[in-house]
Amino acid sequence: MTRPNLSLVALHLGGNALLLWLGYYWLGTGESRTLTLLWSFAVALLLVCLTCLLHGATFVFVGQSSGLSTAFRTALRNLLPILVAAFAVLAVYLLLSRWADYSSQPAFKIASWLTLKLRKPVKPSTILRIFNVVTWLFRWVILPLPLLPMISGVASKGWRGFTHFGKLSGKRLYWLQAPVLLLCSFWLPLRLIGWVPQAGSFVMEILSFAARLLFAYLLFVASWLLLAFLTSAGKPVLSHSRTVVSP
Structure with a gap:
């Protein structure tokens, strides 16, 4: 493993720990007064920006064979589109989470309809289990495959990187x-x-x-x-400098 890659690993070991600590600190900030609410918002914004910067620079470093400093400058220049991409992904997963919470209702209706049509009892838990499996596949397999290239492209190319969706x-x-x-x-x-x-x-x-x-x-x-x-x-990249x- 080359020195730049070792530096990247060390940066992630320390940087992600710092981000976790910052997130823990943010959870403990009060929101009872206007100043504390503004401080909480500032800490949350800093946490999101630093997270996008660190991981965006990682995609740039790998994809463009650039040095860490160049990768961070590129990610900083593309920070706004990276934030937009991150919030878009977050919105998609929030909708998926809402569907997971709501799916018990259509599962009950489908089970009732199948029981009526098949004249055999169909448990709502069986339909709900199928829904949960499909939701799990969407969360961990179907959605990440097209989204990951887009995130990598946005980190390297800015707004043009959104065209990498599904590539x-x-x-x-x-x-x-x-x-x-x-x-x-x-x-x-x-x-x-x-x-x-x-x-x-x-x-x-x-x-x-x-x-x-x-x-x-x-x-x-x-x-x-x-x-x-x-x-x-x-x-x-384990044995080559570029x-x-x-x-």
Whole structure:
């Protein structure tokens, strides 16, 4: 692994930890007065901008084979379209979350209709389970595949990068790699942190949580960086100082 790549890994290890701390601090800010409300808004805006800058620069660094300083300057110049892309993705996933909360109603109606037509009892929980599987596939497989190239393109090219929506990597293996790495970046770390194993004492519980938290964080950083490499450059840069962008 070359020095620029090691610098990128170190930057993510420290930068994402700082972002998590900033997010934790923001959750604790009060909103009872106007000044504290404005301060909370300023911290939230700073958190969003720094997050977009760090991860946008990562896509630029991988996709354009540029140095870290050049990548950050490019991401800073394209910060506004990156923010627009981030909020657009957030809006899509919020709508998907709303659908997940609402899906119990159509599941009940469909189960009733099928029971009437088939003259056999169809449980609403069965239909709801099917809805949940489809929603899960949309959240982790169907939506990320076209959105990731768009985010990478916006980080590198600004507003023109929105045309990269749906421009998937030519390698068929990417269709499998991207969802797996995305699950390892977010879904699996959250599951790992939320898992509460049986421990013999309070000290063991603390040690278990600390170990799971550390492993989840390292898994997130490693998986997300590898996903950025695969999305922007087609392969991880491990042994070369420069990367040729895949056509």
